Amino acid sequence: MTDTADDTDLPASRPERFHQARAAQAMAVLEDYAEMIGDLIEEMGEARITDIAGRMGVAHPTATKAVARLKREGLAVSRPYRGVFLTEEGAALAERVRARHRTVVDLLIAVGVPPETAEMDAEGLEHHVSDVTLRAFERYLAAAAKT
Amino acid sequence: MTDTADDTDLPASRPERFHQARAAQAMAVLEDYAEMIGDLIEEMGEARITDIAGRMGVAHPTATKAVARLKREGLAVSRPYRGVFLTEEGAALAERVRARHRTVVDLLIAVGVPPETAEMDAEGLEHHVSDVTLRAFERYLAAAAKT
């Protein structure tokens, strides 16, 4: 045995933190596709595989597989050669993800990150921002606005 | 064609932002293992597969494969049944990652995230913090300290 029990771990053990980060990562693709499909439906009335793939920067078979996973998870529906639509649950996820994305970008800008960089980094960061952290960001932004 | 050219994209196109996030993610595991191996060597003089696996919260063959990748990328060395060691490049990476992790935690705390949550979220967030953003965080923390 090597370890002396475990460091500073009264609350979440170190392995637990890695587990959490991996779980968040597993949701990341689903979240981005849901948000993107929501965007497309709003902007152009429908979400086509080609457009999804184009905006995600992937080949269209990759988008097709992602949509298949969304469907499997009950977040989207589609029929062959028709567009993709979000279920209620999928739409709710998309909305949450969109709001969180905005908050993350705003927080980054508020602490001095250049807007362009903020937008860039937020695309990856957003998926690892917990609810607790998100609420802290919102409070910070509200307080900063009052100044 | 569907899209009306592209939204707000003078600088980094939307697909480009997703590419960037995916690239960052591809480094994440390497970064965490490098940092962990550095920690273990410092704390106990050597990094054993069992300890690496234990702290990462994975089965030991998973750690073995990660170390194999580190070796393949020139970041670590090891011989069968001996511990794992970082190359110069690996140690430099570990150091950078450790510093960035601290800065991210500090920034989160500074904007009002509970320390426990900050530590939790930072484990995933850190890998998506670009150099530009990291420097902005440092400036913010320095300014906040002066208050």
Add this chain to the structure above:
DNA sequence: ACAAAAATGTAGCCTCGGCTTTAATTCTGT
């Protein structure tokens, strides 16, 4: 010294998210 325990390695399986290639279907313009 040597048997049992612990650590490490190896093989083989899975899912996910990329990709290319090829087939099927739908849309479009004349």
Add this chain to the structure above:
DNA sequence: ACAGAATTAAAGCCGAGGCTACATTTTTGT
């Protein structure tokens, strides 16, 4: 109407990062 273009689907490849089960080697205790 229908040929060609565009879109979508399907199949099959890859690497990464998980896992379990089993083999090998090293360490340890008597």
